[in-house]
Amino acid sequence: MTLAEFFSCSLLAFGAPLAMFALTIANDPVRIIIMIAAAFGWLLSFLVSSLVWYAVVPLRSHLAFGMVFAVIIQEVFRYGMYRLLRKTEAGLKEISENHDIGTNKMEMAYVSGLGFGTMSGAFALVNVLADSVGPGTLGLYNGTEFFFVTSAAMTLCMILLNTFWSIIFFSGLDEKSHIKIVWVVGSHFFVSGLSLLNRNQFYAATILPSYIVLVATAVMAFKSAGGTGKSLMQTLSSGS
C-alpha cells in the first residue's frame, strides 16, 4: 500500500516534468547541459538561503523568514542564469550540432526554468517520497492522510511554475517589461506565502489558488514565448 502511494506521488509530481524532459530536452545535448547547469544554479541559491536561515538562529522555527529570503535569492539566481545564458549564447551555438539553437530566444529560458523547477521539486519531495515507502504512513495516528498527495501536487505546481516563471522573466528582461518581472516575483511570493498555511492543513486554500496562479502564469508564458490562440489550435489539430 505504501509502495502504491510512493509511485503515485512520485509520478504525480514528476510525471509531467519527465515527459517534458523526454520530449523536448533529452535529444539535444546542449539543452541537457543547460538544464543541469540550471539545476546547479538552483542548488547554489538554496545553499545560500539555507546559510541565511542557519545563521539567524532564533528565527529558525519561523519558516516565513527563511522563505522570504529563499524566494529573493532564487530570483536573484534566476537573473544570474539569464545573464549567463545571454552571454554564452554564441558559444552554445558553436558546440551544438543543432544550428537552430538560440533562434528561439525562449528556448534557453524554458530549459533553464525546467532545470530550476526540477531541482526545486526534487529537493522538496525526494525525502518525503523515501519516507512514504516506509513501513509507516501518515494519517493513522497523527497527521493527515493527504500529506503525501498534497505535497506531490504542490511540487508539481512549483516545478511547472518555475518553468513558466523563467520564460516570463527572461522575456521581461529582454523586452524591459517590468510588469512581467513583477508578476514573476509577486506570484512566487504569493504561492510560497500561501504554502505557509499548509501547516494547518488548509489544503483547499493553498492548492486551489496555487493552481489558478499556475494557469494564469502558463498563459502569460505562452504569450511571452510568442504563442497565440491560433498557433495553439494549429499544433493541437495537426496531430503529433
Add this chain to the structure above:
Amino acid sequence: MSDTGSDSEASATEHTALMDGHIAEARPDREIAERIARKRKSKSESQRNYGSVERREESGQGDNRDPGPSSSNPGVQMETQVEELELKYGARHVIKLFVPVTLCMLVVVATISSINFYSVKDVYLAYTPFHEESPYAVTKVWNALANSMILLSVIALMTVLLIVLYKKRCYKIIHGWLILSSLMLLFLFSYLYIEEALRAYNIPMDYITLVFVMWNFGVMGMIVIHWKGPLRMQQAYLIFIAALMALVFIKYLPEWTTWAVLAVISIWDLVAVLTPKGPLRILVETAQERNEPIFPALIYSSTVMYCMAAPGVAVGSAGGSGAPVQGEQRPRELRPLNPNGAQAAGGENRGGGGGTEGDGEGGFDAAWRARGGSPRRLRVDSTAPAHYTTRLDRPRPPPPPPTDAEDEKGVKLGLGDFIFYSVLVGKASSYGDWNTTLACFVAILIGLCLTLLLLAIFKKALPALPISITFGLIFYFATRCVVKPFADALAAEQVFI
C-alpha cells in the same frame, strides 16, 4: 581484499588522464578535424577503398605532424571548418560521459540503499590500520589523515612500480597482472555481490545455478573487456566493475578515511598529471617515445575501436577492440593494469591510451582523447599510440556510422574517475538523506562539465578528479550541515519555496 586493494589502488589513479593529456598535446585537434573534414568530403571514396584513403591521409597528414597549418590552399576554408569541428565535439561528448557516470552512480546508490552489507563496517583493509574507534573528533581526524596517507603512498608506490616495469619492457608481467586483476574482480567480487543481493532480497539459489551464472558472467566479462565484444556490453561491464570497486571502497574504508582519501586522491591526481616530473607524465612520455599504446585497459570509451592490421586490410570487428592488429601488437602492448579491484583498472584507465587495443576498454579521460589526432595513420605504421586510434572510428563498409565525423571522435574517461565519483555519491547516500545524494550528483556532473570545458580550452591532458571531487565534497558537507535541516523543516511543514 588486501590484494585487490593494493593492485587497484596502485593503478587506480591518474594514468589515463595523464596519458591522454600528453597524447592530446602531441596531436593537435586540428589535425583530426582536418582529417575529418577531408574524410567528409571523400567519404564515399573512403568507404570503397579503405587502404588508399588511409595512405592518402597519411601522406596528407604527414606534414601535419608538427602543429601548424597543414596546407595553404584549403587552408582558409579548412580553418573555419576545423574550428567548427573542434568545437562541435563539445556537447555530445559531454553527454556521452554523463550517461555512464550517472549509470554507475545509480548502481552504487541502488546497492547501498537496498543491500545492507555494504553499509556495515566489520572488516577493514590492511592499508587502513587506524580504525577510528575513538569517540573524539580529533583522533578520528588524524586517523583518517594517516590512513589516507598510507593509501596514497601505496598508490604512488604501485605507480612507480608500474613505470619501472614499463620502462624495462616487462609487458608480460603487466599483462598478467591485469588479467589477474580483472579475473578477481569479475569472479570473486561479483560472486560476493550476488551473494549479498540474494541474501538481502531473501532469494534462495542453489550452487549449481549460481556457478553457471557466475561462470558465464565472468567469462563474458573477460572476453568483452580484454578482447572483442559488442560495445554496449563492454561499456556495461566496465560500468559494473567500476561500481563494484566503488562499493568495495565504501565498505572497507572507515568513515572519515573515505572523505580524506577522496580529497587526497584528487590532489594526487592534480599533481601527478600536471607537474612535469609527475609519474604519470613520465609514463606517457615513455610510451610516446616508443610509439606504443599505453595501458588500454579499463578505460571507458564511447566508440568502438577498430584496429587495422595494415593498409588495405579490412577493418576489424565492429565490436571494437581487438582487431587483428591488436593481436600482433598485443605482446608489445601494455594491458592496463586491470583493476583488480577496479582500482588498478581505474588507475590505469587513465593512462590507457588504450585505446587502440581498445578492446574498447572505454575509458573516459578527461584528456578527451577525441582530440587526440590521427591515430589511424599511426596505427598503420606502427603501434601508434592507442589513444589515437581508439579515438577515431573508421567508417567501415558494413554499417557505416551515420554521423561519421562526430562518431569518430569518441570520448574516454578513466575508470578510476568513475570509481571515485561513485564512492562520493554512494557514501553520501549511505547516510540516508536523498537531498545530499542529489546535491553531490549534480555537483559532480557540473564538475565534469567544467573539466571538459577546460579541456576544450586548453587542449591538454587534465585530471578528471579534482574539480568534480572538490565540488562534490563542498556540496556534501554544505548540504549535510546546512541545507538538510532547512529542507527538512520546509518539507515537514509543507512550505514550498
